[in-house]
Amino acid sequence: MAAGVRNSKIDPYFNKLKKWKEEFQLLREIVLDSELTEDFKWMHPCYTYDNKNIVLIHDFKDYCALLFHKGALLKDPHGILVQQTENVQAARQIRFTSVQAIDEMQLILKDYIDEAIEIEKAGLKVEMKKNTEYSIPEELENKFAEIPDLKTAFEALTPGRQRGYLLHFSSAKQSKTRESRIEKYIPHILDGKGFDDK
Incomplete structure (x- = not known):
């Protein structure tokens, strides 16, 4: 599998982080171990495939997370995907509170990222509520x-x-x-x- 495309323009964002700094850096390395291109959208690092959003790294007060844009389509064999609110239709998060938790899940996270890329390549779409x-x-x-x-x-x-x-x-x-x-x-x-x- 091809390595991801790192965007050095985003380095200052990662360097400025106070909270979740180590977590974000490890998540960045994990995501960039795939064929995704690093971008910056919605004030967060966003990773795309063929200009389509796949996963975003974002932070909250009590946790940081990988947000899969079409997470509702992922199989989730480990039961780790979280729907932020009942109104969120497509996106799903995997939440973390420590760098150790991320480190222990590296292989699982790579599997989820690979599946998310395959979903995009297949052109699958989340059936949105009308x-x-x-x-x-x-x-x-x-x-x-x-x-x-x-x-x-x-x-x-x-x-x-x-x-x-x-x-x-x-x-x-x-x-x-x-x-x-x-x-x-x-x-x-x-x-x-x-x-x-x-």
């Missing part, structure tokens, strides 16, 4: 009835923007909170903007 499979909160349905233009504008949004709003509105436990979130974003929706658009 927006019609997300429930529309009752409070939003009521607003649609009250403001027909809102429903028209919402349906004209891209599927990703619709999903963003549905997840944000639905995640509120109380009806009152859902209503206030919907009220806040009515102008955005009418302007054709997504949840994160300015």
Whole structure:
């Protein structure tokens, strides 16, 4: 198997790390032992095959992780893949809290990386949930009835923007909170903007 392509422009990122420094360096070596190309996306080292994202090294307060972009397609014989939240459809993480844990799993990690590359080479895709499979909160349905233009504008949004709003509105436990979130974003929706658009 060909070695990966190291990107020296990312070296300063690794050198600046305070937390998880040793862990990141070992993960980098493991990933670069494959045929992936090192890049920098979403403010983290990202490894690609034929310009397609395969795996990302990222950190959190309590752990660092390898994030497989199509992790939902991996077989996971060791049961180590983690779905970050129930709304994450494709990506899966393998989490670490020490350099020793990574070192002990090197061969397993290489197997997972190799499988992720084969998935990409085969052109496999994660079957994403359609927006019609997300429930529309009752409070939003009521607003649609009250403001027909809102429903028209919402349906004209891209599927990703619709999903963003549905997840944000639905995640509120109380009806009152859902209503206030919907009220806040009515102008955005009418302007054709997504949840994160300015």
